[in-house]
Amino acid sequence: MSIFLRPSLTFWTHLRSLMLDVSGASKHRKIWLHGSSLKRPFMRQPCAPALVLRLMSDASDIILRPARAVQGLVRIPGDKSISHRYAMLATIAGGTSRFHNFSAARDCASTLGCIAQLGGVWRRAETDGATEVVGIGPALKAPAAALDCGNSGSTMRMLSGILAGQSFTSELFGDESLSRRPMARIIKPLSEMGATISSSDDGRPPLKIRGGHLRAIHYKPEVASAQVKSCVLFAGLFAGGETTVEEPIRTRDHGELALQAFGADVEHHGTTARIRGGQRLSAIEAHVPGDLSSAAFFLCAAALFPGSHLSLPGILMNPTRARLLDLLVMMGLKISVTQIEQHHGELIGAIDARGATWKGGTIAGADTAALIDEIPVLAAIAPYSEDGLEVRDAKELRVKESDRIAAVAANLRKMGAEVEERPDGLRVPGHQRLRGAELDSFGDHRIAMAFAVTALRAEGETLIRHADAAGVSYPAFFDELRTVAQI
Numbered sequence: 001m002s003i004f005l006r007p008s009l010t011f012w013t014h015l016r017s018l019m020l021d022v023s024g025a026s027k028h029r030k031i032w033l034h035g036s037s038l039k040r041p042f043m044r045q046p047c048a049p050a051l052v053l054r055l056m057s058d059a060s061d062i063i064l065r066p067a068r069a070v071q072g073l074v075r076i077p078g079d080k081s082i083s084h085r086y087a088m089l090a091t092i093a094g095g096t097s098r099f100h101n102f103s104a105a106r107d108c109a110s111t112l113g114c115i116a117q118l119g120g121v122w123r124r125a126e127t128d129g130a131t132e133v134v135g136i137g138p139a140l141k142a143p144a145a146a147l148d149c150g151n152s153g154s155t156m157r158m159l160s161g162i163l164a165g166q167s168f169t170s171e172l173f174g175d176e177s178l179s180r181r182p183m184a185r186i187i188k189p190l191s192e193m194g195a196t197i198s199s200s201d202d203g204r205p206p207l208k209i210r211g212g213h214l215r216a217i218h219y220k221p222e223v224a225s226a227q228v229k230s231c232v233l234f235a236g237l238f239a240g241g242e243t244t245v246e247e248p249i250r251t252r253d254h255g256e257l258a259l260q261a262f263g264a265d266v267e268h269h270g271t272t273a274r275i276r277g278g279q280r281l282s283a284i285e286a287h288v289p290g291d292l293s294s295a296a297f298f299l300c301a302a303a304l305f306p307g308s309h310l311s312l313p314g315i316l317m318n319p320t321r322a323r324l325l326d327l328l329v330m331m332g333l334k335i336s337v338t339q340i341e342q343h344h345g346e347l348i349g350a351i352d353a354r355g356a357t358w359k360g361g362t363i364a365g366a367d368t369a370a371l372i373d374e375i376p377v378l379a380a381i382a383p384y385s386e387d388g389l390e391v392r393d394a395k396e397l398r399v400k401e402s403d404r405i406a407a408v409a410a411n412l413r414k415m416g417a418e419v420e421e422r423p424d425g426l427r428v429p430g431h432q433r434l435r436g437a438e439l440d441s442f443g444d445h446r447i448a449m450a451f452a453v454t455a456l457r458a459e460g461e462t463l464i465r466h467a468d469a470a471g472v473s474y475p476a477f478f479d480e481l482r483t484v485a486q487i
């Protein structure tokens, strides 16, 4: 594998000066994590009995007690954003694609479920566990029933780009949370390209898409969204001429890299991406890098305790996602990255992280877009920082799986924290002591995991209601947390 570093990634400039030695132990605290999902015996760290199973009245609730550090190795499952895109493109490609470390997320299962309804075939290979997708080419089969996107905005938004180019009508629906999420952002460009789309009030799901011949457009989305960009580029494959997306702020480029991996000619520089219609895709064999947004929960847990030391091999280092590492380093986590490789345009590296003093800081502007999925956990641990955290320009957080600004503020307040909620962000002062409390995940995977991390440094027990929401992106999260949490 070749090593490929993109000079724009400021994270790399920090690497040389990173320190790995950390001394000083945090106060000894008892750590317990109870939960219904904790069925696995301690496998990797038999000496760290940090968690105890206790079934709550509602089996989806979980109880956590404080820890004194997190230590060990965590193998993070495949990146959700990449897995969605690989599965969708493999379906419209020729040949059988094979994906190693495909995401275990419930969201990606929603994508695979829709693909099966559209005539695609996917299976897990018995030999090596790879996820195989048998491509049926650009013309999909009309589904017999409406497509269930579950909780997954990515499935609904990106698949719509492909459905807009089909010669049939399809319907897409989702769960209660997805039914509240804005779809006008994809309805507008796809309608301009020639698809006929109806939705419920105010551009919310369910969607009904009558596809057909599409025309190329030059689209300038109002919101910075990689899902919208991928949706339009995927539709661009079915359009006559060249489709261009010009974003207000650069977003993750997994769609462009995946299209290239499947053999499409895609140009992308800075905030502009272009694709020519009518290109045929060919199957690939690929390794999906570990999801950096899932790794973020463990990295934030390490940041809470000077005695922490975690190894996270095989993590996605794509520069459009790795701003998180810059920020964690700036805020005090000691990180080194080794074994850097490139697979189908995506960078992968092994992260070694040690906790030190957690400083806090500000997230605003382009950083907010780059860190949109990690802000909940960064804000949830901010009370333990020296300087606190200010988050600005983040009103998109209000239309995620939950209103994440309101959810973080509500849970922090229940733990006794002072927090200022603003229309487009939060201000969380530092140097606060939190106490365990009864919290809600608000049915949102990232809120459930963020507050499991926060609970590790709170005083007393924390109960998280509906913690099973974590499975939307990371079904084994609580099992993994149990293996690394030290009492």
Ligand code: S3P
Pocket: 080, 081, 082, 154, 224, 225, 226, 227, 228, 252, 372, 373
């Ligand atoms: C994603 C893009 C982001 C992110 C989501 C996944 C993607 O959403 O929050 O979890 O895979 O492109 P937006 O496109 O709405 O910003």
